[in-house]
Amino acid sequence: MPHVKAAMRECGIRVMKKVGQLPHPIEKYRRGSNHPNWRGGITPYRVKIWTSPQYKSWREAVFKRDSFQCVVCRINTHDLEADHIKPFALFPELRFDVSNGRTMCKPCHRAYGANVRHGRLVNQASFRYAVESK
Numbered sequence: 001m002p003h004v005k006a007a008m009r010e011c012g013i014r015v016m017k018k019v020g021q022l023p024h025p026i027e028k029y030r031r032g033s034n035h036p037n038w039r040g041g042i043t044p045y046r047v048k049i050w051t052s053p054q055y056k057s058w059r060e061a062v063f064k065r066d067s068f069q070c071v072v073c074r075i076n077t078h079d080l081e082a083d084h085i086k087p088f089a090l091f092p093e094l095r096f097d098v099s100n101g102r103t104m105c106k107p108c109h110r111a112y113g114a115n116v117r118h119g120r121l122v123n124q125a126s127f128r129y130a131v132e133s134k
């Protein structure tokens with residue numbers, strides 16, 4: 001409920017004005033490495049990709065092409081995830097390739113998505129399914 005949040009923020013600002021505690025303008029400079037809680041930029045590279053606008057548009061393009069439907073069960077139209085047919089971890093050059101993506105619901109993604117641990121594919125069967133069904 002964004003309107004409630006906004007109202008609470010406004011209320012908070014009103015109170016802070018009353019008691020003379022508006023956030024100091026220096027606060028806006030305490031970002032990233034200037035913030036006391038900065039831990040040296042430890043966000044893993046893959047997380048940075050997942051939160052990037054480029055990744056978001058790749059996901060949306062995959063969903064659109066598959067008409068927002070799981071390609072395995074064709075039932076689920078909610079809880080959708082974009083699967084990398086050739087695994088994200090092993091084919092960095094195909095991470096944003098729409099033809100390497102397919103829409104899956106959460107359970108199907110668990111069942112048929114490729115699993116990579118320490119740079120090795122651990123569920124070969126589902127990877128074969130992935131490549132052959134293409």
Ligand SMILES: [Zn+2]
Binds near residue numbers: 070073075105106107
């Ligand atoms: Zn499914």
